[in-house]
Each structure stands twice: as structure tokens, then as C-alpha cells.
Amino acid sequence: MxxxxxxxxxxxxxxxxxxxxxxxxxxxxxxxxxxxxxxxxxxxxxxxxxxxxxxxxxxxxxxxxxxxxxxxxxxxxxxxxxxLAPAADAPERAAYLTWLFYAASNIEPAVMARANKWDVSAYQASWGGYESVIDNIAGAVRRGPYLLGPQFTAADVILGSMVRFGVSAKLIPNRPEFTAYIAHLEARPxxxxxxxxxxxxxxxxxx
Amino acid sequence: MxxxxxxxxxxxxxxxxxxxxxxxxxxxxxxxxxxxxxxxxxxxxxxxxxxxxxxxxxxxxxxxxxxxxxxxxxxxxxxxxxxLAPAADAPERAAYLTWLFYAASNIEPAVMARANKWDVSAYQASWGGYESVIDNIAGAVRRGPYLLGPQFTAADVILGSMVRFGVSAKLIPNRPEFTAYIAHLEARPxxxxxxxxxxxxxxxxxx
Known part of the structure; x- marks a missing residue:
């Protein structure tokens, strides 16, 4: 089977x-x-x-x-x-879904637009400016160890993979918040x- | 209150x-x-x-x-x-989540890249080429009336809003599949x- x-x-x-x-x-x-x-x-x-x-x-x-x-x-x-996800009726579900969708629809186009020097209007594009995306992610992982605090979730797999790749490819700046976040992720078996x-x-x- | x-x-x-x-x-x-x-x-x-x-x-x-x-x-x-969503254990949940995330992370960057004439490598960008995104959406709504067939879901709100806006702004071609899909959506009170x-x-x- x-x-x-x-x-x-x-x-x-x-x-x-x-x-x-x-x-x-x-x-x-x-x-x-x-x-x-x-x-x-x-x-x-x-x-x-x-x-x-x-x-x-x-x-x-x-x-x-x-x-x-x-x-x-x-x-x-x-x-x-x-x-790996807050239950459907848990209060943390709101933040979980926000970060899962934010990562999926904002980070990659913002980073690619920057890397390829596309002229993006922050007003026009849903992801807005590159700097605001980076600031927003940094703010989200600052508290740590994970996006929702103590609970590791599927949103960390998605956002964390993007941050790990982005920092290693020098597409995302190596800020202390990201270094700490990546270290927490890489400690996971x-x-x-x-x-x-x-x-x-x-x-x-x-x- | x-x-x-x-x-x-x-x-x-x-x-x-x-x-x-x-x-x-x-x-x-x-x-x-x-x-x-x-x-x-x-x-x-x-x-x-x-x-x-x-x-x-x-x-x-x-x-x-x-x-x-x-x-x-x-x-x-x-x-x-x-x-407005298949239950967590329903078989249709797989397609529902696929389309919800596909719409959120592919359509907008693909359409913006085309409109702004950005030089996107289909290999590099997760959303791939504009034509393949349009073909994929057309294939998804061809059966109709909705993405999952008879059941209207939140994925139709997201993908449907993008298709409605895209066609009216001439960013998405006015294919028969899209015309029919938009008509079904606009019939909803x-x-x-x-x-x-x-x-x-x-x-x-x-x-």
C-alpha cells in the first residue's frame, strides 16, 4: 500500500x-x-x-x-x-493565519522586486515597500522564540524558510532579530x- | 458594546x-x-x-x-x-486551501509583473509566468460555477475578487471561463x- x-x-x-x-x-x-x-x-x-x-x-x-x-x-x-497550528477556536488562530498569508503573499514579491530593481509603487502593490516588509517581519519575530511566542507553528515553517533563505542569499538584511530567529529554528531537530x-x-x- | x-x-x-x-x-x-x-x-x-x-x-x-x-x-x-469553507476533515479542504493560497501568492505578482513589464524569470519566481497563471485559473473555474464546483467558499471571494478586478482593469484577458465565473459571482446577493x-x-x- x-x-x-x-x-x-x-x-x-x-x-x-x-x-x-x-x-x-x-x-x-x-x-x-x-x-x-x-x-x-x-x-x-x-x-x-x-x-x-x-x-x-x-x-x-x-x-x-x-x-x-x-x-x-x-x-x-x-x-x-x-x-503545529492553534485550534480553529483558539485566540492565537488570528495571528497564525495573518502570518501564514502575509509570508505567502508579501515577502517573496517584495524581495524579488528589490533584487531585480523593479520599480514598484508601494501604493499599488499589496506587499508595499521592501523596507516596510522587512521591518514588519523583524517586529514579528523580535519577541521570539517564534512568531506566536512559545508555540512553534506551520507559519514559522513558511516565514522561517523565507527568512533563512533570504538572509543566506543576502536578499534580507542580517538583523539581530533574524539571526536569533534563525538560530531558534535551526535548533529544531x-x-x-x-x-x-x-x-x-x-x-x-x-x- | x-x-x-x-x-x-x-x-x-x-x-x-x-x-x-x-x-x-x-x-x-x-x-x-x-x-x-x-x-x-x-x-x-x-x-x-x-x-x-x-x-x-x-x-x-x-x-x-x-x-x-x-x-x-x-x-x-x-x-x-x-x-464558506469545507470542514477541516472534508476531502475538499485540500483544494480549498490550495486555491486560497494560490490566489493570495501568485495572481497579484504575476499580473503586476506583466502590467509593469518586469523581467521575471519563470524559474526564479514562485508564481512563474503570467500565461501559466492565467491558464491555471481558467482551468480551475472552467467546471464552475465555483472553484470547488457547487460549493461557494472563501476561496471564491479572494480569487473571484482578483479575477473581477483583473478583467475590468484589462490586466486579465476576458476569456469565456472568466466571464461565466464573474457572472456567477455577481449573481450573489x-x-x-x-x-x-x-x-x-x-x-x-x-x-
């Missing part, structure tokens, strides 16, 4: 977020490598799973979830015992395992 | 999505006008509510939700009797009420 959870995955892509999230759970899962250098994400057999032609995608039995933030939100609610698994896939692809 | 739900709102902004969502519910709410032409969204009293300095934001008692898609996701789960309320606010601001 196929395992119920299968992540369609490519190393060094946004699929790393799904891998980390799965490692935070205590559920069996399989990784299915999609070689994006060969364009496998645009082949008909993968488009039947995710018509958007992107990794990650997650299969859970006959259900499919795409978009890394949706995968994290889905898994967090699907496996409540892991406590699940992220350490995900990093190790990713390295093994990278080595495998190189051979 | 203050009503429990208060939407911080500006007409002709992304706050229109929150207004439509509230009209889909059968709950009392108040609108609090934030005059974004006067920069009220950047004033300290509003930054205390939403540090990102953007409308919409929603207050529910002492909880605050920001980001239009987060507001819709929050309200749909908060008021399950309105059936809640959207008709939201459009009327918005028009009244616009008139009020002009005087």
Missing part, C-alpha cells in the same frame, strides 16, 4: 518547506523526486497532480494540496496532535533532519 | 474582499473607514492594529487578522454554519450588497 502522504519534491526549491513541515510531524511519508532541471514539473503526469506545474505538491490519499503555505496549513490542521535529507538528494542528483 | 467584528476598510482597495466576505455571513459587523488617500493606514493608531500599515484588517473582540485572504480564511472557519455599500462610501468620500 502506498503511504498516505507523498510529497512531490525537488531539493533547493520551495518544496524544502514541505519537507521540513513533514519532519515536524510524526507521520510516515514518501518523497517523490521531481527533477525540475529536466522540466519534470511541466510533464503531463505531474500536471495531472498539480496543474500549476510547480513543486511542492502533496498527495494525501486521493487529495492533492499545492502551494507550500497551503501544504503547511493543511498538514497542521490534519494532524492536530502535532500542535526536524529542520536539522530536513537539511540532512536535502543534502542527500543534492548529492544523489549530482552523481 | 462594540460589535465583535470590525473591518478596517477603504473603498476600491483590497478591503473590498473583506466587505464581500462579511456580507456572505449572517453576523453583525461594523466598518471603520481608513482614508488611505490621507495615509491614515500609516498612522500610529492604525499601526497598533496592523503593523503592516495596510487595509483590510479585522478585529474580532481582542483578536486581529490582517491580509485579505487570512481574513476570509479566518471568518470561514470561525462561522462554520455559513458553510452578498456581492451585490457589498458593491452597493462600496459605492456609498465612494460617494461619501467625494463630498
Amino acid at each position: 502506498a503511504r498516505p502522504l507523498t510529497l512531490y519534491y525537488a531539493p533547493f526549491s520551495r518544496a524544502s518547506r514541505g519537507l521540513w513541515m513533514l519532519e515536524e510531524l510524526d507521520e510516515p511519508y514518501a518523497l517523490r523526486l521531481i527533477d525540475i532541471r529536466k522540466g519534470e514539473q511541466k510533464r503531463p503526469e505531474f500536471l495531472a497532480i498539480n496543474p500549476a506545474g510547480k513543486v511542492p505538491a502533496l498527495r494525501d490519499g486521493d487529495r492533492t494540496v499545492a502551494e507550500s503555505a497551503a501544504i503547511c496549513a493543511y498538514l497542521a490542521d490534519r494532524f492536530p496532535d502535532a500542535k 526536524a529542520l536539522q533532519r530536513a537539511i540532512k535529507i536535502e543534502a542527500e538528494y543534492v548529492a544523489q542528483l549530482k552523481t | 462594540a460589535r465583535p467584528l470590525t473591518l478596517y476598510y477603504a473603498p476600491f482597495s483590497r478591503a473590498s474582499r473583506g466587505l464581500w466576505m462579511l456580507e456572505e455571513l449572517d453576523e453583525p459587523y461594523a466598518l471603520r473607514l481608513i482614508d488611505i488617500r490621507k495615509g491614515e493606514q500609516k498612522r500610529p493608531e492604525f499601526l497598533a492594529i496592523n503593523p503592516a500599515g495596510k487595509v483590510p484588517a479585522l478585529r474580532d473582540g481582542d483578536r486581529t487578522v490582517a491580509e485579505s485572504a487570512a481574513i476570509c480564511a479566518y471568518l470561514a472557519d470561525r462561522f462554520p454554519d455559513a458553510k 452578498a456581492l451585490q450588497r457589498a458593491i452597493k455599500i462600496e459605492a456609498e462610501y465612494v460617494a461619501q468620500l467625494k463630498t
Whole structure:
């Protein structure tokens, strides 16, 4: 029998977020490598799973979830015992959803606009200016250790992955708030395992 | 006593999505006008509510939700009797979350990149190329009447608002799939009420 959870995955892509999230759970899962250098994400057999032609995608039995933030939100609610999301009626749910969606829809375009020197009107774009996005994230993680304080959630997987990548790629400034936040995230065994698994896939692809 | 739900709102902004969502519910709410032409969204009293300095934001008692898609996701789960989201354990939850996050993080940057002629690498940007985003949305609404078929959800409020605005602003092509989808949405009394309320606010601001 196929395992119920299968992540369609490519190393060094946004699929790393799904891998980390799965490692935070205590559920069996399989990784299915999609070689994006060969364009496998645009082949008909993968488009039947995710018509958007992107990794990650997650299969859970006959259900499919795409978009890394949706995968994290889905898994967090699907496996409540892991406590990776405040319950639907918990007061913290408001901040949890705010940060999950904020990360998904603001950080990447703001950072890419800056890196590519696009002329963005802060009034026109929903993400506003790069500086205000960076200030807003810094404010959110200042208290720590996580976005919601003591409780680590799926929103940290998404926002944390973006901050980790952004700082290492020098797309996000290395402010003390981010250094501390990244250190808290990297202390998590699940992220350490995900990093190790990713390295093994990278080595495998190189051979 | 203050009503429990208060939407911080500006007409002709992304706050229109929150207004439509509230009209889909059968709950009392108040609108609090934030005059974004006067920069009220950047004033300290509003930054205390939403540090990102953007409308919409929603207050529910002492909880605050920001980001239009987060507001819709929050309200749909908060008021399950309105059936604006599949339940957490329903099979349709996977597609619901996929579309909610896809809309929130792909459509706007893809459309803005096209409108502003930004040179986006489809490989680099999570949203990929404009054409593939448009094709993907068209495929999603082709079956209709809504994203999930017969069930209207909060994902239709978000994606539907973007498609309506995009087509009317000629940022999204007027394909038959979109025309049919918009007609289904505009047949909803809640959207008709939201459009009327918005028009009244616009008139009020002009005087």
C-alpha cells in the first residue's frame, strides 16, 4: 500500500518547506523526486497532480494540496496532535493565519522586486515597500522564540524558510532579530533532519 | 458594546474582499473607514492594529487578522454554519486551501509583473509566468460555477475578487471561463450588497 502522504519534491526549491513541515510531524511519508532541471514539473503526469506545474505538491490519499503555505496549513490542521497550528477556536488562530498569508503573499514579491530593481509603487502593490516588509517581519519575530511566542507553528515553517533563505542569499538584511530567529529554528531537530535529507538528494542528483 | 467584528476598510482597495466576505455571513459587523488617500493606514493608531500599515484588517473582540485572504480564511472557519469553507476533515479542504493560497501568492505578482513589464524569470519566481497563471485559473473555474464546483467558499471571494478586478482593469484577458465565473459571482446577493455599500462610501468620500 502506498503511504498516505507523498510529497512531490525537488531539493533547493520551495518544496524544502514541505519537507521540513513533514519532519515536524510524526507521520510516515514518501518523497517523490521531481527533477525540475529536466522540466519534470511541466510533464503531463505531474500536471495531472498539480496543474500549476510547480513543486511542492502533496498527495494525501486521493487529495492533492499545492502551494507550500497551503501544504503547511493543511498538514497542521490534519494532524492536530502535532500542535503545529492553534485550534480553529483558539485566540492565537488570528495571528497564525495573518502570518501564514502575509509570508505567502508579501515577502517573496517584495524581495524579488528589490533584487531585480523593479520599480514598484508601494501604493499599488499589496506587499508595499521592501523596507516596510522587512521591518514588519523583524517586529514579528523580535519577541521570539517564534512568531506566536512559545508555540512553534506551520507559519514559522513558511516565514522561517523565507527568512533563512533570504538572509543566506543576502536578499534580507542580517538583523539581530533574524539571526536569533534563525538560530531558534535551526535548533529544531526536524529542520536539522530536513537539511540532512536535502543534502542527500543534492548529492544523489549530482552523481 | 462594540460589535465583535470590525473591518478596517477603504473603498476600491483590497478591503473590498473583506466587505464581500462579511456580507456572505449572517453576523453583525461594523466598518471603520481608513482614508488611505490621507495615509491614515500609516498612522500610529492604525499601526497598533496592523503593523503592516495596510487595509483590510479585522478585529474580532481582542483578536486581529490582517491580509485579505487570512481574513476570509479566518471568518470561514470561525462561522462554520455559513458553510464558506469545507470542514477541516472534508476531502475538499485540500483544494480549498490550495486555491486560497494560490490566489493570495501568485495572481497579484504575476499580473503586476506583466502590467509593469518586469523581467521575471519563470524559474526564479514562485508564481512563474503570467500565461501559466492565467491558464491555471481558467482551468480551475472552467467546471464552475465555483472553484470547488457547487460549493461557494472563501476561496471564491479572494480569487473571484482578483479575477473581477483583473478583467475590468484589462490586466486579465476576458476569456469565456472568466466571464461565466464573474457572472456567477455577481449573481450573489452578498456581492451585490457589498458593491452597493462600496459605492456609498465612494460617494461619501467625494463630498
